[in-house]
Amino acid sequence: MKFENTITADSIVSKIDRRAESFRKEEAKASAAGRHFRADMAAAYARQLERLSDDIRAEIAAHNEAAEDMTQEIAGAA
Structure with a gap:
């Protein structure tokens, strides 16, 4: 029997990961521009x-x- 109420990290943190990526891109652009x-x-x-x-x-x-x-x-109890 599999516990059906488990959650996955991917569904929750994918948006956070995308936002972190956008900040990394901003970092690269700003650094290249000398900012x-x-x-x-x-x-x-x-x-x-x-x-x-x-x-x-x-x-x-x-x-x-x-x-x-x-x-x-x-x-086990059942």
């Missing part, structure tokens, strides 16, 4: 979003693992 402060700020935003994405993936993995454990306990 170093703007490039640094874009890089900082991208890093924050990447960390957020990683944190969410870790939380979801923990949730899914706990859900699987619960499913096995329920199956």
Whole structure:
């Protein structure tokens, strides 16, 4: 029996990942144009979003693992 209420990281963080990518592109453009402060700020935003994405993936993995454990306990008790 598979626990049907699991969630995937991809469905939640794909938008965050796309936004981080856009900041990385902005960083490259700003750096090429000599706008170093703007490039640094874009890089900082991208890093924050990447960390957020990683944190969410870790939380979801923990949730899914706990859900699987619960499913096995329920199956064992039945």
